[in-house]
Amino acid sequence: MSIRPIFVVAGVGNASGTGAAAARLFSKAGYRVALIARDQKSLQTLASKLSEDGGEAHPFAIPSYAPQDVRGAFTAIRKQWPKEQGNDIRVALWNTAAAVWKPFLEITDEEVKEGLEVNVAAAFAFSREVIKEFKSNELNELGKRGTLLFTGATAGIRGNVTTSAFAAGKFGERALSQSLAKEFGKDNIHVAHAIIDGPILTDRQRSRHDTEWQNDQNVRLDPESIAKAYVYLANQDRSAFTWELDLRPAHVKW
Ligand SMILES: NC(=O)c1ccc[n+]([C@@H]2O[C@H](COP(=O)([O-])OP(=O)(O)OC[C@H]3O[C@@H](n4cnc5c(N)ncnc54)[C@H](OP(=O)(O)O)[C@@H]3O)[C@@H](O)[C@H]2O)c1
Incomplete structure (x- = not known):
């Protein structure tokens, strides 16, 4: 029996968002799942659920996203x-982000530091x-050694009135993903940014919006729908790699 490839995701929060949705979908697609985040209890609950559903998942809780803690998770x-x-790690998702939404003059030095440490320095450590x-890894049946995915945001391509600190981090994450895609494409390593x-x-967005908004699939993204795009990216073969794709609900203005 062949050994299942490993999917690693960093950033799972309370398991209501993209990180957990990706864990569920890659688990269904036959991957073993390594869950990296800070909340051991939430990770354990998700890992148990994935295992009950026929998958194999394990929590790797870290005290913070400091580079040494991220490295410790891989150990x-x-x-x-x-x-x-x-056991090969074949797909990895960097999903973690620290978001500060504030007018420029209200942003503290600590918030700038945290944004850059989590959104850029920790993404570097994870990617390394x-x-x-x-x-x-050997080449797999798709002619690649692995797929590294990044969850980006509008703030990764456009700054705005309250996103100076957040956008600085998300631009950095996007720049990292593009640099890696170019540097490691020749090694048949696929890097993609969404x-x-x-x-x-x-859950965070649910608490901010009414039921009508929550139920309207035209105005918000479903984490499962994003996860489907991640599985699609991981299934691309070496003759047609996407570096970047964008995802938005049907009625969103852009
Ligand atoms: N939610 C949105 O509306 C939205 C829109 C566009 C893009 N995004 C992007 O989507 C990704 C997150 O996915 P999600 O929103 O669906 O939620 P999610 O899967 O629950 O993941 C959120 C993650 O961000 C981490 N996080 C939050 N605040 C943090 C902080 N101050 N320091 C360190 N880590 C922090 C949490 O880490 P722990 O698991 O360790 O707690 C959690 O893993 C991010 O890259 C974000 O930029 C989100």
Whole structure:
């Protein structure tokens, strides 16, 4: 029996958003799932649910997104599923983001620092571990060693009146993804960035909007629909790699 490839996702929150939806869909698609985030309880609950549904998932809680903690998660993944036993990490998703929405003059030094540390420095640390893993993989049936995905945002391509700090981080994340796509394409490593151009139906967004908005699929993105696009990207073969795609609900103004 062949060993299931591993899908690693960083950023799962309370499991109501894109990170958890991607975990569910990759699990259904036959991947083992490594869940990286800060809340052990929420990770354990999601991992148990995925396992009950016939998948195999494991929580890798980290105290913070500091580079050493992100690296520590990969050490723990390797302890759980050793490379020598044929366990390959084949898809990874950087989904974490620290968002500050404030007028420029109200943003503190700490918020700028946190935004850059989480959205840029931690994304670098995650990508480094993933690229090292992919480089040790053989080519798979799609002619690639692995797929590294980034959840981006409108703020990754456009600054706005309250997004100076957030956009600086998301632009940085997008720049990182493009640089990696170019540097590692020759190694048959696929790197893709998804611009999520609209609000995602997470618990946080639910608490801000009325039921009419929540039920209207024309105005907000479903996390499952984003996850479907991620599975599509992971299934692309080496003759047609997307670096960037954008996703938005039908009625959103752009
Ligand atoms: N929600 C939206 O409307 C929307 C719209 C466009 C783009 N996006 C993008 O979608 C991704 C998030 O997906 P999601 O909104 O569906 O939610 P999600 O899957 O629940 O993920 C949110 C993640 O962000 C992390 N996070 C939040 N605040 C943080 C902070 N201050 N420091 C460190 N980590 C923090 C949480 O980490 P823990 O798991 O460790 O708690 C959580 O994993 C982000 O890249 C975001 O830019 C979201």
